[in-house]
Amino acid sequence: MSEMEVTEGRLLSQDFGVGGPPVDSGKTPDILAAEIRTIKSQTGRMVLNASIEVGRRLTEAKSKLPHGSWGEYLRNEVDYSPSQAQNLMRVFREYGSDQQSLFGGEAKSQTFGRLTFSQALSLLVIPDEDEREKFVLENDVEHMSVRELNEALKARDEAEEKAAAAEDEARGLRQETERLREELADQAQVYKAKLTAADVETTEANRKAREAQEALDKQREKAQRLQDALSEANTSAQAAEGEHARLTQELEELRNRPAEADTAAVEAARQAAIAEMTEKVDKAKDAKEKAEEKRKAAEESLEAAQKELADLKAKGPEVRELTQEEKDALTAEAVERIKAENAERMQALEKQLSKADPDTTTLMVLFKGWQETYAKMQETLRRIEAADRDKAQRLRGGIRKALETTLEQMT
The missing domain is CATH 1.10.287 (Helix Hairpins)
Incomplete structure (x- = not known):
């Protein structure tokens, strides 16, 4: 092995932790693991930004191709399946900025810019951009795995479904309350007429x-x-x-x-x-x-x-x-x-x-949903702690701070 190859490998190892022959940097495995996680995070953001720019160009290309030629273009020119192309274009539409770049594109929001492509794609189940950004900030999505993110999104959907069901029930109770009041008023008129x-x-x-x-x-x-x-x-x-x-x-x-x-x-x-x-x-x-x-x-x-x-x-x-x-x-x-x-x-x-107290009914249903979500969060934190204690501690700190803020707002 030549001296140039050894030097190049050392430089790659120092800068990126990859490439070249094995070199002893003197770092402990824990430090190396932290660096690996950092590189993975940086790589994920780079992939997201690159995916945005690819999606931008796919969107433009599709608008310029004759009808019926899109599938052939994907196969022959860019080697993407229709579903892959569709995901890339969706990521561009939802996260891409107006500024086009050949290299080093970026998301329209710093909040989204810290995500990986897979995280960004999973978050598209939240259609509203403001709600999506709020979810990212409140749940520290940046430090979640895709599996953890999907579980959190599922818990959110379940909570929203329960909230919607509670609102429907409350609306039904309000309507029933109004109907009962009208019926009681009619009964009172009947009594008055009889008297x-x-x-x-x-x-x-x-x-x-x-x-x-x-x-x-x-x-x-x-x-x-x-x-x-x-x-x-x-x-x-x-x-x-x-x-x-x-x-x-x-x-x-x-x-x-x-x-x-x-x-x-x-x-x-x-x-x-x-x-x-x-x-x-x-x-x-x-x-x-x-x-x-x-x-x-x-x-x-x-x-x-x-x-x-x-x-x-x-x-x-x-x-x-x-x-x-x-x-x-x-x-x-x-x-x-x-x-x-x-x-x-x-x-x-x-x-x-x-029983027809719609506000109390809604509050109880939402509180029950929050309890279930909190239990799931605790279970998820235990799994994270088993794999990464530091990460679990950071997440607990974020959750504790959010809860303290919520409690202060309630007083």
Whole structure:
């Protein structure tokens, strides 16, 4: 082996750690491992920047090729498969800067510029550029392996799915809450209408009761007047009967009085007296008959009035005016009946309303998702620690700092 080859190998080993024959640099294996990791990181960034520029040129070439010739161009000119070319063009579109360079291209963001090609490609599952950059910064993606990155992305997707599901559930709960509120408002209107109808029925019943009571009072007054008239008719009839009996007796006595033969004048006077008494008896008889007719008419009227009064009294319990206690009892009974008809449904609605706290539900779901993500992070850190203790310590420090910042924001 020539001296030039040995010198070149030594220089390559010193500068890059590769190439040339084995040279003892005097470094420990740990130092060599750290240098290897640094070179790998630098190489990965170089690959990403180179991939961006390759993707830029592939994009331009495709726009200038005839339709249908793209696959042949990839095979014959650049030795890429369609999927490889597609990934390179995607990396250019998402990470490439506007400045074109033949060598040493760079990403549009320093955050992305520290990534490897594989990391950058995996991160494309996050479509929004700002969200993607935020994820890189919050999770120290630069120091993750591709496997660790994919696990973190999977955990993020699961957390977002759970958050979306929680939001859907919260939205459904809010809609259900609104529906229940509207239903309760409708029920309240129904109750109000029923109570109003009950008040109307009570008012109408009271009006009818007052009218019936007035009719009853009038009928009682009429019956009393007829009773008084009947009493008067009985008195008149008895008086007429007595007068008729007295006159009849006087007439009979006058007729049976012995005739006096002394003079014709006396006989003429007696006959005149008999005629006068007969006329009085006839008038008394007429008065007696009229009084009897009047008494009978009064009895018939009184009987009819008493019957009508009895009918009104029979209806009295149905139409009488309600007392205040009865009104209160009727209202309470109506309310209780309405409540009883809807008690079970109201309880169910209130139970749903008590659970329908969308913000709390969302928070609980997100907290549960965070707990699961934290557990996965701990498991990942243990695996990293088994392979690289220093790296695990750095990651723990970053996570601790992020948690402390979060806790400060919550206070």
